[in-house]
């Protein structure tokens with residue numbers, strides 16, 4: 386008798402679950418998260434923005450091509466699927482698996498009109514079709530992610546409704562299949578937010594005060610952690626990864642001498658560089674685990690195959706030139722230096738650090754993506770700039786650099 390009651394109870398619970406699943410558009414737990422960024426890798430090609438056009442670079446052929454396949458199109462207006470307008474540095478991008486040779490790309494774009502007219506567009510490269518997910522949003526969207534039929538993004542929006550003059554970065558989501566209105570998901574958080582990652586159905590948001598929250602896509606509610614994390618970069622596999630600023634550190638370059646005005650003599654050159662430490666903490670726990678010291682803080686922290694990819698604090702000496710010091714009325718030597726010029730990986734199980742490359746040509750700002758064969762990073766070719774006759778205008782603002790691990794080659798892709 387007891388057993389029968391339990392069975393009936395269980396059956397009714399299962400039935401209730403099934404009914405609520407079908408009614409509430411039940412979210413599959415194994416859905417792929419498509420992470421946004423400045424560029425993406427798909428099918429051994431890198432997709433990136435080049436002066437308002439979306440192009441791709443084929444690693445197999447070494448060719449760069451427009452995602453618009455029409456040979457008669459000049460790719461200069463809204464009729465072209467590759468044209469994004471002047472989105473510049475605010476550009477955000479995410480590639481979804483189309484099942485074909487080319488991805489579906491979601492992109493924040495500025496439409497080619499006189500007025501400020503911003504949108505998020507969905508471009509099916511395989512079928513050469515594009516459509517707007519959202520048209521006429523007031524501020525450009527960034528930090529685009531795709532998860533389970535929703536596009537998640539951040540954008541500046543008024544704090545208390547459309548009449549407020551007080552703006553902050555809020556998180557939104559919009560269904561990618563329909564023509565639904567975008568839904569504000571960060572209104573319960575009392576500051577601006579950044580979208581760090583989506584994992585296990587949770588959209589991790591990091592607020593301006595240094596606190597971590599998540600939007601639960603199953604319950605559509607916000608939960609918050611009460612630990613303060615300085616410079617939080619990602620949540621990965623149940624851990625939160627964050628940096629702590631130790632101030633600046635000084636590295637002495639014995640081979641380069643500079644004239645010390647106070648001592649009135651030449652001294653070994655000292656370079657001040659960033660000094661951040663990377664830590665992680667299991668979500669909901671309080672134990673802080675040190676991962677690495679003496680780092681430059683990157684705008685992102687990629688974790689791939691059990692390794693985090695980090696930027697050691699470093700600099701490149703490219704040469705010496707003289708400048709005229711107006712205070713002392715004399716010719717002074719100056720050096721040209723930048724941080725950082727190397728990428729390292731740190732194995733998260735034993736914290737062993739491996740140098741991937743050191744190359745003084747690059748000032749690396751961020752690592753976007755890592756695979757077994759490539760590393761995609763953002764940075765400037767400072768050697769090319771230094772060597773160029775017109776120093777200030779040469780080759781700045783490269784969108785992405787592809788490093789081929791096996792051959793050690795660097796491929797520069799796209800410019801703002």
Ligand SMILES: [Zn+2]
Nearest residue numbers: 453458460465
């Ligand atoms: Zn075109």
